[in-house]
Amino acid sequence: MPQRPSEPSSRPNRGEAREALIAAGRRLFAERGYKATTTREIATEAGVSHALLRYHFSSKEGLRDAVDENVLGGFERAFASARDEGLESGTLAEAGRAAALMFGADEERRRYIRRVLVDGDERAAALLGRLVEGARREVDRLLAGPGAPPAEDRRWAPYQVLFLILGPLLLEPALEAVMGGDPFAPETLAERSAANQRLLRRGLFGPR
Incomplete structure (x- = not known):
């Protein structure tokens, strides 16, 4: 034992x-x-x-x-790992893989973030604010250049990205029962990450 x-x-x-x-x-x-x-x-x-x-x-x-610093510092390590896998820097694939590594590989990190956000005290707002700022930096990096969406869409883009990431994390216990398996198993996580990337690129009802 x-x-x-x-x-x-x-x-x-x-x-x-x-x-x-x-x-x-x-x-x-x-x-x-x-x-x-x-x-x-x-x-x-x-x-x-x-x-x-x-x-x-x-x-x-x-x-x-x-x-909190230890948990959120995982973003930098995750992006480094994504680049080590050969994903091109500044791409949606890199950001998606980094998010999967950040939230998928460590159950304890997911449980901690879920607990903080569900408790809903001032710490929850501070942690979510930092997550939003991190997502905003990545969105701005990925949307740099011509053809960027209008300001009203860019305002919501970091939140929409986080909703896709944090939704499964917050619902993980119930989601596992509904899906009949671990929603953060490597193959499920990879499939969901790829689907999220397609959704962000094309929109749910956009042309295929």
Whole structure:
């Protein structure tokens, strides 16, 4: 039976403690919510002393900020991975694959984002705002040049892209029951990502 992180033989050293605390915070915040989770519970889950948590993050809010940075930092890593796969930079295929990697490969990241957005506090608005800004940057990059849509469409474009991505994430438990399988299984995710790219390029009722 695997040992819990809090057992002595699996305690991280001081250099590893920060990452262990971020991972434990992300996991417990996703399971219980931010308000219901204490810093002592996070330290125990991470297998480190409570003093080390205070040393690295000062407070629970500081740890939450670090968790958010860790989760949202996945965007840059995802785009790097998409380019490593040979996808051309600045294309819709690259953006679609990066989104699939960002939200599809890590169940814990999906659970954390879902919990924050469903809790609906000021943190939800801040996190969603950052996601919108990230989507806006990518949309502006992809729509640069002649033939760009009018301003009223560009205003909504980042939200529409996020709706396509976050919809399955927020509905994941029910979607799994309706589909009869994991909606984030690699083959399902690839199929949905390709369909989303076609939808964004042509529109739902546009010419085929």
